[in-house]
Amino acid sequence: xxxxxxxxxxxxxxxxxxxxxxxxxxxxxxxxxxxxxxxxxxxxxxxxxxxxxxxxxxxxxxxxxxxxxxxxxxxxxxxxxxxxxxxxxxxxxxxxxxxxxxxxxxxxxxxxxxxxxxxxxxxxxxxxxxxxxxxxxxxxxxxxxxxxxxxxxx
Amino acid sequence: xxxxxxxxxxxxxxxxxxxxxxxxxxxxxxxxxxxxxxxxxxxxxxxxxxxxxxxxxxxxxxxxxxxxxxxxxxxxxxxxxxxxxxxxxxxxxxxxxxxxxxxxxxxxxxxxxxxxxxxxxxxxxxxxxxxxxxxxxxxxxxxxxxxxxxxxxxxxxxxxxxxxxxxxxxxxxxxxxxxxxxxxxxxxxxxxxxxxxxxxxxxxxxxxxxxxxxxxxxxxxxxxxxxxxxxxxxxxxxxxxxxxxxxxxxxxxxxxxxxxxxxxxxxxxxxxxxxxxxxxxxxxxxxxxxxxxxxxxxxxxxxxxxxxxxxxxxxxxxxxxxxxxxxxxxxxxxxxxxxxxxxxxxxxxxxxxxxxxxxxxxxxxxxxxxxxxxxxxxxxxxxxxxxxxxxxxxxxxxxxxxxxxxxxxxxxxxxxxxxxxxxxxxxxxxxxxxxxxxxxxxxxxxxxxxxxxxxxxxxxxxxxxxxxxxxxxxxxxxxxxxxxxxxxxxxxxxxxxxxxxxxxxxxxxxxxxxxxxxxxxxxxxxxxxxxxxxxxxxxxxxxxxxxxxxxxxxxxxxxxxxxxxxxxxxxxxxxxxxxxxxxxxxxxxxxxxxxxxxxxxxxxxxxxxxxxxxxxxxxxxxxxxxxxxxxxxxxxxxxxxxxxxxxxxxxxxxxxxxxxxxxxxxxxxxxxxxxxxxxxxxxxxxxxxxxxxxxxxxxxxxxxxxxxxxxxxxxxxxxxxxxxxxxxxxxxxxxxxxxxxxxxxxxxxxxxxxxxxxxxxxxxxxxxxxxxxxxxxxxxxxxxxxxx
Numbered sequence: 001x002x003x004x005x006x007x008x009x010x011x012x013x014x015x016x017x018x019x020x021x022x023x024x025x026x027x028x029x030x031x032x033x034x035x036x037x038x039x040x041x042x043x044x045x046x047x048x049x050x051x052x053x054x055x056x057x058x059x060x061x062x063x064x065x066x067x068x069x070x071x072x073x074x075x076x077x078x079x080x081x082x083x084x085x086x087x088x089x090x091x092x093x094x095x096x097x098x099x100x101x102x103x104x105x106x107x108x109x110x111x112x113x114x115x116x117x118x119x120x121x122x123x124x125x126x127x128x129x130x131x132x133x134x135x136x137x138x139x140x141x142x143x144x145x146x147x148x149x150x151x152x153x154x
Numbered sequence: 155x156x157x158x159x160x161x162x163x164x165x166x167x168x169x170x171x172x173x174x175x176x177x178x179x180x181x182x183x184x185x186x187x188x189x190x191x192x193x194x195x196x197x198x199x200x201x202x203x204x205x206x207x208x209x210x211x212x213x214x215x216x217x218x219x220x221x222x223x224x225x226x227x228x229x230x231x232x233x234x235x236x237x238x239x240x241x242x243x244x245x246x247x248x249x250x251x252x253x254x255x256x257x258x259x260x261x262x263x264x265x266x267x268x269x270x271x272x273x274x275x276x277x278x279x280x281x282x283x284x285x286x287x288x289x290x291x292x293x294x295x296x297x298x299x300x301x302x303x304x305x306x307x308x309x310x311x312x313x314x315x316x317x318x319x320x321x322x323x324x325x326x327x328x329x330x331x332x333x334x335x336x337x338x339x340x341x342x343x344x345x346x347x348x349x350x351x352x353x354x355x356x357x358x359x360x361x362x363x364x365x366x367x368x369x370x371x372x373x374x375x376x377x378x379x380x381x382x383x384x385x386x387x388x389x390x391x392x393x394x395x396x397x398x399x400x401x402x403x404x405x406x407x408x409x410x411x412x413x414x415x416x417x418x419x420x421x422x423x424x425x426x427x428x429x430x431x432x433x434x435x436x437x438x439x440x441x442x443x444x445x446x447x448x449x450x451x452x453x454x455x456x457x458x459x460x461x462x463x464x465x466x467x468x469x470x471x472x473x474x475x476x477x478x479x480x481x482x483x484x485x486x487x488x489x490x491x492x493x494x495x496x497x498x499x500x501x502x503x504x505x506x507x508x509x510x511x512x513x514x515x516x517x518x519x520x521x522x523x524x525x526x527x528x529x530x531x532x533x534x535x536x537x538x539x540x541x542x543x544x545x546x547x548x549x550x551x552x553x554x555x556x557x558x559x560x561x562x563x564x565x566x567x568x569x570x571x572x573x574x575x576x577x578x579x580x581x582x583x584x585x586x587x588x589x590x591x592x593x594x595x596x597x598x599x600x601x602x603x604x605x606x607x608x609x610x611x612x613x614x615x616x617x618x619x620x621x622x623x624x625x626x627x628x629x630x631x632x633x634x635x636x637x638x639x640x641x642x643x644x645x646x647x648x649x650x651x652x653x654x655x656x657x658x659x660x661x662x663x664x665x666x667x668x669x670x671x672x673x674x675x676x677x678x679x680x681x682x683x684x685x686x687x688x689x690x691x692x693x694x695x696x697x698x699x700x701x702x703x704x705x706x707x708x709x710x711x712x713x714x715x716x717x718x719x720x721x722x723x724x725x726x727x728x729x730x731x732x733x734x735x736x737x738x739x740x741x742x743x744x745x746x747x748x749x750x751x752x753x754x755x756x757x758x759x760x761x762x763x764x765x766x767x768x769x770x771x772x773x774x775x776x777x778x779x780x781x782x783x784x785x786x787x788x789x790x791x792x793x794x795x796x797x798x799x800x801x802x803x804x805x806x807x808x809x810x811x812x813x814x815x816x817x818x819x820x821x822x823x824x825x826x827x828x829x830x831x832x833x834x835x836x837x838x839x840x841x842x843x844x845x846x847x848x849x850x851x852x853x854x855x856x857x858x859x860x861x862x863x864x865x866x867x868x869x870x871x872x873x874x875x876x877x878x879x880x881x882x883x884x885x886x887x888x889x890x891x892x893x894x895x896x897x898x899x900x901x902x903x904x905x906x907x908x909x910x911x912x913x914x915x916x917x918x919x920x921x922x923x924x925x926x927x928x929x930x931x932x933x934x935x936x937x938x939x940x941x942x
Contacts, residue, residue, distance in 0.1 A: 001851045085284035088197040115853060117264065118197025122441055122859030 001121045003092075005132050006111040009140045013147040015098050018106045019073040021147055022096070030153045031142035033135045036060070044070070050082070054124035054131045059087030074098060088118020110136070159673030160889075163826035167679070168664045177405040180359035180374050185433035188361070189218050191423055192279035193436070194269040194286045195445065196261035199295035199517040199854020200308060203259060203288060206269060211285035216278030219430040220286065221422070222269045223256035231255065231425055232391045234416060236482035237633035240320050240491050240513070248320040248513070251311025253481040255391075255418040255425075261290070262310055262480035263517050264856055265445030267418045272430050276437075295517035295854035299477040300454045302514040310480055310515035319478055319487070319513040324495045325569050330460075330508035333469030337460035341543040347531045348921045349452035349477070349848040351864060352524050354659075356407025357438035358417065358447065362424035366431065370398045373424045377403040377687075378413045378657050379697020382634065384689050386416045386484070393424050403687040406659035410838070411523035412447045413659065414699050415484040419446075444859040449848060450524025452477035453490065453531050459539045460506075465549060467558050469506040470498055472535060478513050479520035486522045487513065492570075492630050493528030493618075493700075499567035500536040501578045501614045501792055502558040507568045517854040523699060525838055525899040526617070533615040537904035541612065542917060551908070552591065555614050556582055571618060573790045574885045581816045581880050582614065585794040588878055589814035594798070607801040607915075607937050608811075611908025615795070615901040618788040619893030620705030620884075625784075637784035638702070639695050640710035642671070642718050644777035646763040648756025649681040652714075655695015656707030657687050661831075661895065663703060666823045670708055670889075674715045675755055676742025693780075701791070701893030704823065709887045710783035717779035722758045725777070728768035729753065729761045789884045791892040793817035795836070797905040801913045803938045806929025808844060808910060810871070815901070816878040820892035828894045829877050835898020836875055841867035842899070843906040847922045865922075913937070 011018050021027045025046055029038035034051040041047060044067040051060050063082025070076045075098065081091035092114025099107040116128060124131070145151035158164050171177055208220040234253040241247055256267050269286055273279035294308045301307065302317045310317050334340060361374040371394050377383045380401040388396045406413060423434045438446070453474050460469035476490030495509040526533075544554035559578040566572045586592075594610050601608035621627065624635030641653040650671055656663060668682040685691050698707070719739055726744040727734040730751045738745050745752040753761075758777075761767055765775035798812040815832055822828050845865040849858045858864040883890025903921060910928065911917050915936040919927055932938055 001853065001855045001857055083287075085286075086194065086280070117199075117853065117855050118195075119441065121851075121855040121857060122264075122445070123862070125857045125863065 001117070001125060002113070002115045003128050003132060004113050005129065005136065007136060008107060008109050010101055011106045011108055011144060011147060013106060014104050015073050015100060015106045017147060018098060018108065021143065026153050027146055030151065031139050031146060033138040054120050055127040057087050057120050057124050059084035059120065061090060084118070084120065086119060088116060088120040090114060090116045090120070158669055158679035160669060160821070160823050162669065162824065164665055164669055164679065164824055166662045166665045166827065167668065168662065179356055179405045179407060180361060180376050181437045183361060183374050183404065185361060185363050188433040188435050189272050189274060189430060190276040190279045191426065191434050191436040192271050192276065192283045193267050193419065194271065194283050194288065196257070196264060196266040196268055198261060198290055198292050199264050199297070200293040201261050201290035202293070203257060203261060203268065204291055205289045207287040208269065210287070211271060211282045214278070214282035214285055216274035217271065217282045218274065218432060219272045219426065220269060221256065221426055221429060223254050223258040225429070226254060226256050226425065227258060229425065230392060231421070234418060234421065234481070235386060235390045235484065236487050237484055238488035239631040239633070240322055240487045241631070242320045243323045248487055249314040250319060250482050251313045255421040263519055264854055265442070265519060266480065270422050270426060272426060272434055297516055297518060297850045297852060297854050299452055299475055299514065299516065302477070302516050303475070303512055308517070310517055314515055317515040319482065319515060321510065321512050322491050323508070323510045325508035326506060327508045330469045330471055330506040333506040334458070334460040334471065337468060338463040339461045339547060341459045341461065341539060341546055343457050343538055343542055343917070345455045345457065345535060345538060346920050347451045347453040347455065347534055348842060348846070349521070350450040350524055350842055350846050351444050351848055352410045352412035352447055352450060353443070353866060354408035354410055354412060357440060357443045358413065358419065359437040360420035360423040361433055361435045362427035363433040364428040370400065371424055371427065372400045372402065373420060374402050374404065375420045376406050376413050377401065378406070378409045378659055378699055379695070380657065380687055380689055381655060381692070381695045382697055383416050383420070387421065387424065391421055393421070401689045403657055406657070409659045410525040411450065411527055411699055414697065415448055415522055417446070441859050444864065445856060446519060448483045448520045448522035449479065450521065451531060452521050455535055457535045457539050459543050461543055461547070465547060465554060465557055467502055467504050470504055470536070470539070472498060472509040474509070474511045476511055476513050477516050477518065477521055479516060479518050481520050483520035483522035486520060488632070489523050489528045490531065494532050496570040497529050497532035497616060497618060498536055499569060499571065500533070500540070501560060501616050502540070503560045505568060509569070518850050525835065526896040527700065529617045529896065530839070530900045530903060533613065533900050534904045537613045537615065538907065541908045551612050552582060552586055555612065572787065574787060575882045576790060576792050576818060577880060577882050578614065578792060581792065581794045581818055584878050584880060585796050585814050585816040588816065588876055589796040589798065589812060591796070601800050602937070602941065605941065607803055607913040607932065607935060609799050609801070609909040609911070609913025611797045611905045611910070611912055613795045613901045613905035613908065615897070616790055616792045617896060617900050619701035619791055619896070620785050620789040620887070621700035621702050622788055623785050634696065635784065636696055637782050638706040638710040639693065639780065639782050640707070640714045641693070641780040642711065642714040642778065644718060644759045646760050648677060648759040650675065650677065651683045651685055652711055653685045653692045654707055654711060655692055655697065656703040657698045659698065661698065661703060662824070662827045666704070666827060667708060667711060669823055670711055671715065674712070676740070677755055701895040704891040705789045705884065705887050705893045706783060706785050708823070708889055708891060709785070710781050712888050713781035713783050714779045717781060718777060721777060721779060722755065722762065724773055725762045725768060726753050726758045728773060786886040789820065789887065789892040791817065791819050791894065791897055793897060793901060795901040795905040797909040799906070799909045799913055801910065801928055801932060803932035803935065806925035806932060808923060808925070808928055810840060810873045810906070812876065813873050814876045815898065816880060817894065817897055818880045818882055818892070819894040819897070820881065820884040821890035822879065823891070831894045832877050832898045833875055835896060836902045837867050837872055838899040839902020840872060840906060843903040843921050844923050845871065
């Protein structure tokens, strides 16, 4: 089944800083909810293991993530797919775009399209959108903490 | 006359053990050294398996073995079979793809079986299953019934081009077309018969147990027909010869058809028990049941009726596409063909009928028999068609039906069936009276005043039960005969065990079959025990489905009882030293006419076993007889159901206000149990019409895979049912029984949709008529618009 989500967040740092953090695997690993590991294979390819809970289904997704259509400091697309064992699979991507905001801030726009299958679709279908939204909110809350220095990523 | 004989509402003797937790279901059974199986299932609807890596999983704690389709093939275990050959109209046999119990190269629906992990505990098996790495090459899926056969759709099996298993037909096309050419009026409808998930209370389960000492296998399984399971597992799948394979179906908690079939899981458990040298148990969880139990219905149909100037139906034309799922289940091919189209004459005298059915593969769970199996689909077609025709012609739907009813019997329809007996007008008149049809207009006006839409709908159904004369079904492609067996064992003190090939999984056979024995032998019901569900005890049987256990199973018992009475009469005559033909047997007493000599049944039994008082050269000791009964014809239960609903157009909530059911099941053995069957059937039919809908998304993901998303009927959805009976005994079996197990589910959907469309004032609503769908449909209701 397919899922879409989009949104806009205001980040308290200039575009160059936001872009740099968005391309730092350590930052991403620290900010992605449930991320257990994120290893870089090449400048645009990563392997990730993420623990996700959707309603009654909890699963560890292992998969590959690739950065595509990179326009430095402006936009990229994160494309990935993961297998969650008997919980099913997820694949999809997010288009991310940055614009200058007021007072040295940055506006980040995201547009997610994903498909999920297996148990996560069977049991979690009605919950997927709310779980995805919550994960996005948590990600940007963590990300904001990193760029304001409230959260130190070592 | 005993109080436990035929026609008495004897309380179900089995219920005490069920409601006190003393039932013995498959999951209640544990074998020494038992292991637990967990299946790795496909999360994709359609994919090629590139690789399966079990290395990490095999090293996980507690794992005893991991098996895949490769090992299954290496052991030459055959694929699952479809036991009914259907030929297309061009004469070619149906085109079926292979159906391995564990997928070999491809997976074809979400839930398809990829591997089995066997471990010391269920949790260890489940945890290890997480570690099985399967690499898939995912393909686009075919999901939609109506378009599955269109060119360019993803192909489910290479053997079936355009996903078409068969293009079947029945009836005379030219004669039917001629009737349409001459028709004064033609009614046309398009229908979808929604796909259903069976949802028996007890999920499926299996334990495979191989005995290395004797080389025999025992399979405990939730089956409606353990002997058929043994036959298929032996002769086709090749687990072991029949004499080395025992199948036990102990207490089974409901089936509704879904436990007729021989599935992958029990096949794998019995095979694996030898591989891992330990008993292997599998119990289905509810979501697995949603994914893998054979689903029901799923038809897309266009139907037309030709009507002459006097209002007589002169022809019916039907074109149906039936979704068979990703593989052909055990009887899948017969359900939308021979169990469907021959019922399209309904209760009506229709001289010309022509029906075409395309059976199609899709990337969805297999579809097979579900309570009614083809007959609910046929009834929905003919009863919607007749109702709409009456509305178009401005005729009262009850009067229009009666105008077209068959009134003389036997009646040969143009589509195989020969109805032996019935009185359709009697059921209709009784139902109209019980439903206070005359008062409907006033009730409708009162509802309208309150801003509600009230509607009434009819369903005058017929079904073909007691499947079936073996020779007849053989000529139509069935791979088995459909007789039934019984053995009556009289013990020396006159108690009786009856071994039957029928299987009880909710029907109450332990009560009703004992009532027949009590009635015929004149002994208390407590002295009778019914034995079923074990191939080591009952020699052979065909099982329970198609409302056949009364009409066929009890007829076999009746036949064996007559043999027992004949033998007992011979013994009694010898003991009493009177001629055999002077003995009458009534109410359990053998009495020599014109003398004061008599013996009770128990005394005769004892004499048969002690064998002191007759010449055992001439009379064999003992009292035990068996019989096989092959029915002469199908039986034809019929009836009229009238639904009355009130719709709130502001919320879309449909309240079923009244439900009247008048059924003719022939002879009733236990009226209370019959009424219970009617209640349960109607509840399922109302579920189909208003609540239950199975949804696969475009990629083939089942998004209604739990009770959170799949709505089952509950007590508060149902009114108090008003049930009546008329009786014309069946003329083709010795007891006059017609069968009652499916009637409610067959009749109800058409009655309810006819009532809802009557309330709405238009025909544009599909099943399930959920509140959302009804609310949408009510917006264009002429009655609602007029009120505003």
